[in-house]
Amino acid sequence: MKKIASVLSMIVLIMSCSNDDNYEPTTFENPELDLNIPADFPLLNSSFYDNIPTTYGVELGEKLFTEKRFSIDNSVSCSSCHIQTSAFADHNSLAIGVEGRVGLRNTPPLQNLAFMNFYNWDGSKLQLENQPLVPIITHEEMDSSILEVIGKIENDPEYEDLFEKAYGDEDVTADRIYNSIAQYEYTLISANSKYDRIQRNEGETYTTDEAQGALIFEQKCASCHSTALFTDQSFRNIGFPINPNTEEAGRARVTGDIEDYMSFRVPTLRNIEHTAPYGSFGQFETLRAVLDYFDNGVIASDNLDPILKDNNNRIPLTEEEKTNLIAFLTTLSDNEFLGLEY
Ligand code: HEC
Numbered sequence: 001m002k003k004i005a006s007v008l009s010m011i012v013l014i015m016s017c018s019n020d021d022n023y024e025p026t027t028f029e030n031p032e033l034d035l036n037i038p039a040d041f042p043l044l045n046s047s048f049y050d051n052i053p054t055t056y057g058v059e060l061g062e063k064l065f066t067e068k069r070f071s072i073d074n075s076v077s078c079s080s081c082h083i084q085t086s087a088f089a090d091h092n093s094l095a096i097g098v099e100g101r102v103g104l105r106n107t108p109p110l111q112n113l114a115f116m117n118f119y120n121w122d123g124s125k126l127q128l129e130n131q132p133l134v135p136i137i138t139h140e141e142m143d144s145s146i147l148e149v150i151g152k153i154e155n156d157p158e159y160e161d162l163f164e165k166a167y168g169d170e171d172v173t174a175d176r177i178y179n180s181i182a183q184y185e186y187t188l189i190s191a192n193s194k195y196d197r198i199q200r201n202e203g204e205t206y207t208t209d210e211a212q213g214a215l216i217f218e219q220k221c222a223s224c225h226s227t228a229l230f231t232d233q234s235f236r237n238i239g240f241p242i243n244p245n246t247e248e249a250g251r252a253r254v255t256g257d258i259e260d261y262m263s264f265r266v267p268t269l270r271n272i273e274h275t276a277p278y279g280s281f282g283q284f285e286t287l288r289a290v291l292d293y294f295d296n297g298v299i300a301s302d303n304l305d306p307i308l309k310d311n312n313n314r315i316p317l318t319e320e321e322k323t324n325l326i327a328f329l330t331t332l333s334d335n336e337f338l339g340l341e342y
């Protein structure tokens with residue numbers, strides 16, 4: 001900050017020495033946003049501190065997030081697949097990009113990512129700033145390039161204005177694009193579900209079914225779907241049906257380690273009511289189908305998670321427990337975040 005202040009005062013000094021009397025100094029006003037970070041959430045990803053969301057950085061990021069010119073034929077934006085009312089996921093089994101091309105995996109929700117240390121189903125990215133290039137260049141998603149994107153938007157007056165406001169001049173650079181999208185994503189915090197309000201003692205209470213479901217969740221799910229994010233961010237093979245696409249190997253795609261074959265990052269369960277279908281390639285239509293699958297028994301393998309292996313490859317659940325679990329999971333819906341009536 002000190003450094004910036006001294007650079008600024010130097011600029012002012014230089015300007016005041018110039019003999020252009022009509023010069024009106026413009027102030028670079030772009031305050032940091034106050035994010036309202038929930039007290040019970042885990043630590044922020046450390047890259048957040050190198051790219052702290054600002055008023056105009058976030059405004060620019062949000063605009064870029066809905067920019068269809070990111071795709072080769074100007075038809076697909078980030079928000080084509082990441083839709084707010086679905087917690088920034090969608091309802092396709094597999095992601096669908098330009099020309100209806102079908103991708104490898106199900107589109108995950110974008111929420112509370114500022115608190116995550118691994119991104120994507122296999123944790124292939126460690127920083128949000130490194131992620132936006134992936135969909136831009138992926139053949140099945142936007143099939144473009146960053147130079148093409150910059151070329152398409154750099155002379156657009158709306159962007160010139162926003163880049164200037166966010167970064168002090170109108171230069172459209174790759175890093176500014178990535179950083180502002182990441183800043184926008186940092187603001188996508190979901191922490192106002194019924195569950196959260198009960199945790200904060202704000203006067204609401206669970207129904208009997210929800211309360212029963214919360215107890216079962218504690219016993220049978222919370223060892224993996226833990227913390228306020230409902231994920232411990234570990235990678236595990238839980239024996240879900242296997243993606244027929246031979247490109248898939250789960251976490252082993254990143255590590256090359258056979259021990260990680262078909263392991264996936266434990267997904268959050270927040271807003272899960274709104275993100276069907278489920279699983280890494282959308283193999284389950286409903287939450288009930290996921291629970292039936294756990295109950296009937298999962299696919300055995302050498303690296304199956306011990307929690308399942310030590311229990312005959314299953315998580316036994318009665319029909320009543322399933323109903324109650326689903327009732328509890330529904331309390332994780334945050335209508336304010338989803339932009340729905342609440
Ligand atoms: C064609 C649909 C599609 C488009 C377009 C798309 N995404 Fe995604 N997004 C996905 C899928 C599928 C994944 C999961 C990829 C994986 O696990 O390999 C994903 C993963 C992500 C993640 C990681 C989420 C997590 O839980 O770790 C972020 C962040 C993200 N996308 C942001 C973006 C941004 C920003 C854009 C625009 C530049 C974008 N996406 C465009 C489908 C899409």
Ligand code: HEC
Binds near residue numbers: 278
């Ligand atoms: C051993 C760790 C573990 C346990 C225990 C566990 N899960 Fe999961 N869960 C995972 C992992 C890992 C995935 C992703 C697996 C995949 O897609 O292949 C997952 C996926 C899910 C999904 C799909 C999420 C989505 O966005 O697609 C739901 C729903 C779910 N689990 C609910 C539960 C419930 C309810 C329980 C308790 C009955 C439970 N899980 C117990 C690790 C676990």
